[in-house]
Structures are given as structure tokens and as C-alpha cells.
Amino acid sequence: MSVVRLYWGSLGRQWRGGLVLLGCSVLESVPAFLSGRLVALAVDRGFAAGAPLTGVLWLLVFALVAVLGALGSRLVWRQLGMVIEPIRDALVTAVVGGVLRNGATSRNAPDASGVARITQHVEVIRDATAGLLVQARGMLVTTVAALAGLFTVAGGLAWLVAIPVLTALTLFACLLPALAARQRAVAIADERTAEVAGGVLVGMRDVVACGAEQTAGMAVFEAVDDQARAAVRMAQATAMRTLVIAVGGFSPLVLVLLNAPGMVAAGELTAGAALGSLVYLATTMQPALQGLASTASTVVLRLLVAVRRLSEVAGEPPAPGGDAEPVGASISVRGLTFGWGEHAEPVVRGLDLDLVPGDHLAVVGPSGIGKSTLAGLLTGQLEPQDGQVRLGGVPVRSVRAATVHRMVALIPQEAYVFAGTVRENLALLAPEATDERLYEAACAVGAGDLVDALGGLYGEIGHGAEGLSAGQAQLLGLARVYASRAEVIILDEATAHLDPAAEAHAERAFAARGGILVVIAHRLSSALRANRLLVMDGDHTLLGTHEGLIASSARYAAMMAAWKPARVQAS
Ligand SMILES: Nc1ncnc2c1ncn2[C@@H]1O[C@H](COP(=O)(O)OP(=O)(O)OP(=O)(O)O)[C@@H](O)[C@H]1O
Numbered sequence: 075m076s077v078v079r080l081y082w083g084s085l086g087r088q089w090r091g092g093l094v095l096l097g098c099s100v101l102e103s104v105p106a107f108l109s110g111r112l113v114a115l116a117v118d119r120g121f122a123a124g125a126p127l128t129g130v131l132w133l134l135v136f137a138l139v140a141v142l143g144a145l146g147s148r149l150v151w152r153q154l155g156m157v158i159e160p161i162r163d164a165l166v167t168a169v170v171g172g173v174l175r176n177g178a179t180s181r182n183a184p185d186a187s188g189v190a191r192i193t194q195h196v197e198v199i200r201d202a203t204a205g206l207l208v209q210a211r212g213m214l215v216t217t218v219a220a221l222a223g224l225f226t227v228a229g230g231l232a233w234l235v236a237i238p239v240l241t242a243l244t245l246f247a248c249l250l251p252a253l254a255a256r257q258r259a260v261a262i263a264d265e266r267t268a269e270v271a272g273g274v275l276v277g278m279r280d281v282v283a284c285g286a287e288q289t290a291g292m293a294v295f296e297a298v299d300d301q302a303r304a305a306v307r308m309a310q311a312t313a314m315r316t317l318v319i320a321v322g323g324f325s326p327l328v329l330v331l332l333n334a335p336g337m338v339a340a341g342e343l344t345a346g347a348a349l350g351s352l353v354y355l356a357t358t359m360q361p362a363l364q365g366l367a368s369t370a371s372t373v374v375l376r377l378l379v380a381v382r383r384l385s386e387v388a389g390e391p392p393a394p395g396g397d398a399e400p401v402g403a404s405i406s407v408r409g410l411t412f413g414w415g416e417h418a419e420p421v422v423r424g425l426d427l428d429l430v431p432g433d434h435l436a437v438v439g440p441s442g443i444g445k446s447t448l449a450g451l452l453t454g455q456l457e458p459q460d461g462q463v464r465l466g467g468v469p470v471r472s473v474r475a476a477t478v479h480r481m482v483a484l485i486p487q488e489a490y491v492f493a494g495t496v497r498e499n500l501a502l503l504a505p506e507a508t509d510e511r512l513y514e515a516a517c518a519v520g521a522g523d524l525v526d527a528l529g530g531l532y533g534e535i536g537h538g539a540e541g542l543s544a545g546q547a548q549l550l551g552l553a554r555v556y557a558s559r560a561e562v563i564i565l566d567e568a569t570a571h572l573d574p575a576a577e578a579h580a581e582r583a584f585a586a587r588g589g590i591l592v593v594i595a596h597r598l599s600s601a602l603r604a605n606r607l608l609v610m611d612g613d614h615t616l617l618g619t620h621e622g623l624i625a626s627s628a629r630y631a632a633m634m635a636a637w638k639p640a641r642v643q644a645s
Contacts, residue, residue, distance in 0.1 A: 084164035091157040101146030106219035114350030202377035242322020263301040283492035400466020403561035409461030439610030483560035485568035489551035491539040497531040503558035515557035521549035545571035
């Protein structure tokens, strides 16, 4: 969708209204055209000719003409709404409708902030177009009418005015691209600040729970600093623009003042014509040019920038994820390869793996070998360099993010517990769950006593999970996922802070819950409970069962042998 074409198209459809507007403009411009001439007549035929009454009469005509012009302005305003509102309606309908149809369907939820941004840009376009039709049109009509009037009153002086005015306008046009770029930078910086501040506000609970207040604050400060820098650069460009227009507006006045006395003395100009020229300059053209500098140009820039930003925002690609619908909760991995960086040694290399509901896979291997990386790949958070992960038969990264979140739960080592009731914490992934269901889930993973000790489901948890040990926080995290509808559960050392007995209890509970369970093992005992095993050891990734691998893999047998004495010692 081309917003520019859409804009010009809807503007073009208002041509009838535009013609009426032009008619009103002619009426509005009559005072500008006649002002100098009427003053010249008042002076030459009245005050300078010794007939002050005649002079006053001409000035009264001037007053009447001004009233006529005001009538024209009134008609312009009335006509304006009829031209502008249909353009706004057409833009909103086309752009927002397009975004909702094309973008939101592939997103987790309707992108309210995106629609809000778009309507905000449309409002700017509407206001700017209205501003242009009122101010730029008014300025143009006034300048042309005044110049034409000046040529009729004092043709000799008119060139002294026309040349600097046209030069200033040309210079101003040359400055416009730089001005537009800076105005655009301001718009982007504004949006960025709103986005960062909005994100922090919406995620305030998470920010506080994770103790990330300082990081979040820094992000907002940086955005505000960028915004301030963009505003300063814009102000510098605006000052330059004002200078150009001021020179273009004032130099004709100086030239006329310098030349008019000589021309009057030589009989080339009457005193009234000289005064009339000054009236054209001082009361019409110069204010019109100032208006161009202070408002009309800003309006043009705002319009250019808003149209461009609207094109960009409306054309933004949908958020990661797509529309694919998984069928069932199987996982199929083929030729999976991933390294942290283009030239880095792959952490996962050519992995093939199939998991179906009922599978309980333990992933073992030394620290830093790539187990968490594999979890990121299975959940679609990381994009493989080669190969594919399929969830329910479709590439996991093409599944709508909300669907992945519903189907797959990844529990990390650091449990996320926030200030609120125990219930709020447990129901995070299952807001519809009843109290009974949540309590059952807690009991199933071994967190029943903990919930009781915290005062039941409605007991309060303080900021930063105050008073909870790391193991207790992990138990609450486990209960939360147990209560959810997730069909694939990945425990990434999620029981590391539990004692071996509690860990065994939790793992067994998840294995009995159904679906796919992947345990990234903190202790090798997890391997003994799983029905399948993935041993990661750099180039040697092995898949099998405990018994099979003990027999076939010297490496796994050695790992087990090294672990068992340690276990015996510990016990
Ligand atoms: N975000 C990242 N950017 C760059 N390298 C990373 C990133 N995350 C992990 N790595 C690197 O990838 C390798 C595998 O890390 P990963 O966390 O997957 O290992 P792991 O087996 O889970 O380790 P552990 O058992 O200690 O948690 C490590 O060398 C690690 O430094």
C-alpha cells in the first residue's frame, strides 16, 4: 500500500471542493491586491492633493475591501472541513484497515500501539494539510496578489522586490530536504521515547521483580537524551530557515526605501505610489513571508515527515512468528546447526531429534557445551543457521508467538517470582485456573507445604521474592508451569536449587503429567529418570537410552563413572 499515492488520490478526489476553495481565495486576496493602490489613491488624489475628504473616502473603500476579504476568509474556513475530513477518513480507513487485516492476524494480539501510532500520524497529516490549505495557500495568494498590485502601482520598483523574494524562496526550497531530515529525526526520537517509556511502564512489575530499575531507567534516559539532541539540531536548522526568509522579506523594504525618494524626485513615481509600494511590502508580502518561515514551512515539513512515517509504520513487517498452526505437540529436529556468530564454532551441529508426547528426554553435557542454546532453538527463540525445528509439523518460527507460548514452557534456572499473592504467581500462565487446580499443581511438584507456609494461595509475596530461598522460588516456578496448558516443557536446570529428593519428585511429577518433557540436567541423576538421553559433548552428540549409551559410549560411561563416586561421597 503506498500511503503517498493514497494521500494524493484522496486529495485529488476533493477537486471540486478545491475549486470552491480557490474561488474563496480570490475573494480573500482582493484586499492584498488593492491595498497599495487604494493607499496611493488616497494620498495622490486626497491628502497630497489638498482634498482630505477624498483621501478619507478612499481609505473607507479600503476598509470595505478588507471586510470583503474577511468574508472570503470565512468562506475558506467553512470550505476547509469539507475538503479535509474526507481525506482523513479515507486515510484512516485504508491504512488502519490494511494494518489490521495484514499485520494483526499474525501477531500475538491486535497491535493497539501500532494502530495508535498510525492514527496519530493520520491526525498530523490532516492538521498539516488543513494548515497548508489555510496558511500556504493564503500566503501564496497574498504574495501573488500583492506583487501584481505592486506592478500596477509602481512597475519600476516591483523588480527590486521580486528578485530578492524569489531568491529567498529558492534558497528556502534548497534548505527543505535538510529540514525534513531533521524533522523526521525528531519524529523518530519522539516515537522511540514513547516506545521505551511505554514498554517500561507496561512491564513495571517485571522490571521491579528482576531488579532492573536502573537498566530500565537508563534506557529511558538515553531515549530522552536522543530526543533532546534531535530537537536541538532541528532548532538550528529552523534558525537558518528563519534567517533566509527574514533577509528575503526585509531586503526589498530597504531597497524600496533607498530607491523610492530618488524616483519620486525624478518624477518617475508619485508619493502615493511610493507609499502604496511600502504598504504592499510591509502589510502583505513581508508578513506573508514571515508566515511561510514560522508556520507554513513547518507544516510542509510535518506533512512530509508524517506521510513518510505513516508509510513506514503501515508497512512495518509483522512481529516474528507467523500464521502456521501446529498439529499436535511433536518436535522434529533436522540437521540443526547453530553458532553464536557467523564465524564462531557451532554450538549445535547437524542435530537430528524426534520427540513425541510421552517422551522424557534428559540433555547432559559439560557446562558451556550448548544445552541452553539447544533449548532456545527448540522454543524458536533462536534462529538456526542451518536445519530446522518443527513443532506439530510446522517450523516453530513460523508459528504464531501466542501459540508457541501456550504450547511450550521453558523454565530457566532463575525462577521469576514477583510481588503479589501466591495465587497471582501460580496463575501467571493459567489465568483461568481454579484455586483447587493451582493448589493441586503446587502439591504435585512438591510445593504444597511451601504454599501453606506462605499463608495459602492468598498469602502475599514481597518485592524481589523477599524471604524466599532460591529453591522455594524454583518450586513456585515449577508449580506455575505445571498448572499451565503447556504440552512441551523444558526444564533448563530449573531444579538446580532443590535438593536431589525434591528434584526427583518434581521431575517425576512432570513426567507423569503427559506431553513432552525435556530436562536439561543439572545432576546426572536426571539422566537415570529419563527414557531418552541426549549427550552433548562438542562434536560428539549422542542420542539413546541410559543403558544403550553406557554400553556404546565410552564418554558417557566415563561421565557416569566420575559422577557416581561423587554421589556416594556426597551421600
Ligand atoms: N547470548 C550469547 N552470545 C554469545 N555466546 C553465547 C550466548 N549464550 C551462550 N553463548 C555461548 O554459547 C556456548 C554454549 O552456552 P550454553 O549456555 O548454551 O551452554 P550450557 O551447556 O547451557 O551451559 P551451562 O550448563 O553452564 O548452563 C557457551 O560457550 C556460551 O559462552
